[in-house]
Amino acid sequence: MNKKISEKAVSRMTLYHCILTDYINKNIETISSPQIASLLNIDDSQVRKDISFLNNSGKCRVGYLVKELKAAIEKTLGFTKPKNAIIIGAGNLGMALAKYDNFTNYGLNVLALFDTDATKIGTIVNGKKIYSIKEFKKLAQQMKSDMAILTVPREAAQDTALMIVNAKIKYIWNFSPTVLDLPKDVQVWNENLMGNFLQFAYKMQD
Amino acid sequence: MNKKISEKAVSRMTLYHCILTDYINKNIETISSPQIASLLNIDDSQVRKDISFLNNSGKCRVGYLVKELKAAIEKTLGFTKPKNAIIIGAGNLGMALAKYDNFTNYGLNVLALFDTDATKIGTIVNGKKIYSIKEFKKLAQQMKSDMAILTVPREAAQDTALMIVNAKIKYIWNFSPTVLDLPKDVQVWNENLMGNFLQFAYKMQD
DNA sequence: TTTTAATTGTGATTTTTTTCACTGTTTGTA
């Protein structure tokens, strides 16, 4: 239906969305491309080009209507279609993500957690139960999870990922600092916090 | 001294680094550009171009020496110079980051945490003390922190960021889902977990 | 009412990034 939007443009749109949410909280009704551009230190024509993908139009001398623009981004980025996910690895990060209530607003529905630690199994975190990893295969089928959020330690990541793939889950949001070696039809999104820090640290050198 | 490496290339190098770490753990001594490229689904000449920035040379018919290449990335990306950081916001995410021991290996040294919650103040997390945000200005000076890791709720993010800037900290790693409006000499790295999820979700649509 | 300034939208241009295509080298094999 629509042209494909580049990854970079999508990334910027998520930042526009943050800005728009703030503007709504502040009861500001319009926003201009130079305003957005200035907050992000980018070119204003870039902002307009990105917005042109959304079939949303602005008004000269006024800018864009905040609510409309926000809705247009949400529609294009597709958070209207909720995705079900399970978290594998109930360590600090997994728990933090399970407790992150914002997810629901963005169409991410966390169904359950899995872990190997016997003391954690059976516990409820933010309404989500922690199951034994042994039950994973059986439950993954039942739960119809679209996506797995992988927050296990690096050493366990590859094997756990293979287990996820065996359970016919094709999308993995990988928080382990490792590159998974999986069939090409499985899509992996590497979060790589350490890598992101290194990128920032590299910028700091200037 | 060296040419500046693009952000995208740096991002890829952090993934190469992950792969190299895995190879070392597996006691594999050499790696070729097609091997790296295949794991990341990118072009092998891209990998070689990136590596050409590192002043590291490979061997025909053999590839690169894993240890050398890893060291070269570390040198270029500068994790040899450790950075001191403080975490502001001892919620789930802040705590998870404080407990993330890997940071030290990558040159990120977490000095302390700050929070408003009286029940948390004084607690020690992974050897790091949680202080009252009221003491922030005074302690920030003493601690000589290069960087602040911002993990407060969205509503508090902007004000907290201003406080950080007042304490003369110029680098903010922002985990709050909001775009901070700060002087242009302050560098902000937006982590934006929700945004990253949306990017992944957009890819899932295909 | 006229003018001014701010803003969108977009084609053209420039810059950056990626991919291609090829040369030269090295290692293992016949």
Next chain:
DNA sequence: TACAAACAGTGAAAAAAATCACAATTAAAA
């Protein structure tokens, strides 16, 4: 030793992304 295969390295070409530049529009000010 000769040959084949697997690589690195790199200049050139192609593709993608960002920026520029400007016409058209409109709200507000004069």
